[in-house]
Amino acid sequence: MGGKDGITGRVEEKLADLFEIPKNVLLDMPRIVLVGNVQLTVENHQGIVEYTRQRVRVATSRGEVAVEGRGLSIGRITKSEIAIDGRIHRIALGE
Amino acid sequence: MALADLWSYFKGYVIIAVKGRTLEKFVNTALARGIDLWDISRVDDRSLVARAYLHDLPSLGRILRETDCRGRIEEKVGVPFLVRRLARRKGLVAGAILFSVALYVLSSFVWFVDVSGVERTKPEAVLELAARHGLRPGVLKRSIDPGKVARSILAEFPDLAWAAVHVRGTMVNIEVVEKTLPDMSPGVVDVVAAENALVTNIIVLSGEPLVSEGDTVTKGQVLIAGLILWSQDQDGESKTVEVVNARGIVLARVWRTHSEKCRLVKEIVTETGRVARTRRFAVGGLTFVVGPKAPPFADYEEDERSYAVPLGGWSGYSIGLDVTTYREVIRRAEVVDRDEVLAEARERARRALEARLPRGARVLDEREDVRYSQGGVLTLTMTIETTEDIARERRQEREIERPDRS
Numbered sequence: 001m002g003g004k005d006g007i008t009g010r011v012e013e014k015l016a017d018l019f020e021i022p023k024n025v026l027l028d029m030p031r032i033v034l035v036g037n038v039q040l041t042v043e044n045h046q047g048i049v050e051y052t053r054q055r056v057r058v059a060t061s062r063g064e065v066a067v068e069g070r071g072l073s074i075g076r077i078t079k080s081e082i083a084i085d086g087r088i089h090r091i092a093l094g095e
Numbered sequence: 096m097a098l099a100d101l102w103s104y105f106k107g108y109v110i111i112a113v114k115g116r117t118l119e120k121f122v123n124t125a126l127a128r129g130i131d132l133w134d135i136s137r138v139d140d141r142s143l144v145a146r147a148y149l150h151d152l153p154s155l156g157r158i159l160r161e162t163d164c165r166g167r168i169e170e171k172v173g174v175p176f177l178v179r180r181l182a183r184r185k186g187l188v189a190g191a192i193l194f195s196v197a198l199y200v201l202s203s204f205v206w207f208v209d210v211s212g213v214e215r216t217k218p219e220a221v222l223e224l225a226a227r228h229g230l231r232p233g234v235l236k237r238s239i240d241p242g243k244v245a246r247s248i249l250a251e252f253p254d255l256a257w258a259a260v261h262v263r264g265t266m267v268n269i270e271v272v273e274k275t276l277p278d279m280s281p282g283v284v285d286v287v288a289a290e291n292a293l294v295t296n297i298i299v300l301s302g303e304p305l306v307s308e309g310d311t312v313t314k315g316q317v318l319i320a321g322l323i324l325w326s327q328d329q330d331g332e333s334k335t336v337e338v339v340n341a342r343g344i345v346l347a348r349v350w351r352t353h354s355e356k357c358r359l360v361k362e363i364v365t366e367t368g369r370v371a372r373t374r375r376f377a378v379g380g381l382t383f384v385v386g387p388k389a390p391p392f393a394d395y396e397e398d399e400r401s402y403a404v405p406l407g408g409w410s411g412y413s414i415g416l417d418v419t420t421y422r423e424v425i426r427r428a429e430v431v432d433r434d435e436v437l438a439e440a441r442e443r444a445r446r447a448l449e450a451r452l453p454r455g456a457r458v459l460d461e462r463e464d465v466r467y468s469q470g471g472v473l474t475l476t477m478t479i480e481t482t483e484d485i486a487r488e489r490r491q492e493r494e495i496e497r498p499d500r501s
Contacts, residue, residue: 047123053137074135
């Protein structure tokens with residue numbers, strides 16, 4: 001969420017660095033795993049923004065993860081995890 | 096993932112098609128309510144297909160209404176639906192249960208009883224005895240005690256050495272072993288020659304040897320004779336008789352020969368593919384011939400087939416058809432490789448001879464004689480010399496007579 005960009009967010013980030021804790025654990029950051037060019041898993045997501053066969057956009061605490069490709073489908077979707085299957089051409093991370 | 100698939104199959108799931116403008120909202124709302132969706136694929140920009148658990152269907156309906164989407168169930172998959180379908184077909188389920196019960200009930204009876212291992216004893220006698228002890232076709236398997244039946248069979252048949260009862264499914268097998276009784280028939284045992292041979296070594300264990308080393312014997316000749324001894328007491332009265340059966344080992348040389356004939360010229364017949372047929376129709380006393388009267392080829396093979404249909408039983412006439420087929424052939428004589436033929440003949444002869452050798456025979460020598468005769472025929476005669484035990488015990492009915500007392 002937006003609150004993470006404030007002063008507390010930066011302190012938490014520093015703390016995570018100091019104790020070498022994975023950032024997604026402490027900071028509610030998304031964890032994105034790409035398997036070859038056929039599957040992309042986003043953990044800690046906040047829902048889908050757009051879903052077509054050519055493009056899937058997923059909301060996360062750090063903005064949107066946009067995946068472009070061919071024949072995209074959502075293999076599995078739960079509260080914590082979303083798996084996108086298909087031929088992936090491009091991934092964009094942004095606000 | 097296969098395990099997860101199996102799990103969802105057990106829980107039952109539906110494939111739903113969702114139509115609407117706000118499909119992303121639908122997915123997100125479902126997600127927020129904790130409804131699992133999977134294999135979501137977009138069909139076009141207004142619709143998607145997804146899978147969801149059966150138990151989530153009511154809440155999914157609510158979400159569809161809230162998000163202004165329409166849903167339709169495309170397919171129902173899984174065990175709950177299977178059960179529902181079966182519940183509707185009561186006859187089928189009842190039949191399946193009836194079948195299982197019938198199978199169980201029928202398999203708890205003994206259907207067949209058989210006896211194995213009998214040679215002298217009558218199997219019927221064993222079966223009858225088993226029946227008296229409660230083992231017969233039609234009884235419950237639980238009611239029989241295999242050990243007890245086996246013990247009573249053994250107890251009532253004196254010439255059985257061992258008996259066992261095996262229950263295999265609906266079949267019961269009574270396995271018995273008969274006692275091997277000593278041969279008590281009258282007469283005396285002689286040792287005779289099994290083959291024509293030259294005796295090289297004779298070891299007499301009992302009896303009186305009639306041949307010595309170096310003798311030539313013929314098949315069936317007595318080598319060691321059994322004895323009948325009379326013992327007399329003081330009065331001179333002969334009282335007891337003792338039979339000495341002949342036993343011994345007679346090693347001898349045996350020659351066995353075998354001849355193999357084979358041709359050195361092989362005729363190869365090749366069909367050229369040209370065929371001519373002559374058909375003869377016979378109706379009553381008349382004959383019509385269709386086709387060549389004589390074979391049109393220089394060299395040919397022919398075969399003839401006849402068909403006849405009787406024309407009414409009273410007339411004695413019939414319609415007949417004879418078809419003679421001539422096939423043109425080319426004959427060619429081919430000289431076969433002599434060494435190859437010889438090697439084959441030798442192999443065949445050796446195999447034939449080895450099949451005739453008794454166990455324990457030791458081969459001393461192997462000779463062969465090859466003769467060529469007219470017409471390209473080769474004759475191979477093989478002789479093998481062995482040393483073997485030619486002693487065979489044979490019981491001779493012999494009058495046990497009182498010896499002359501002179």
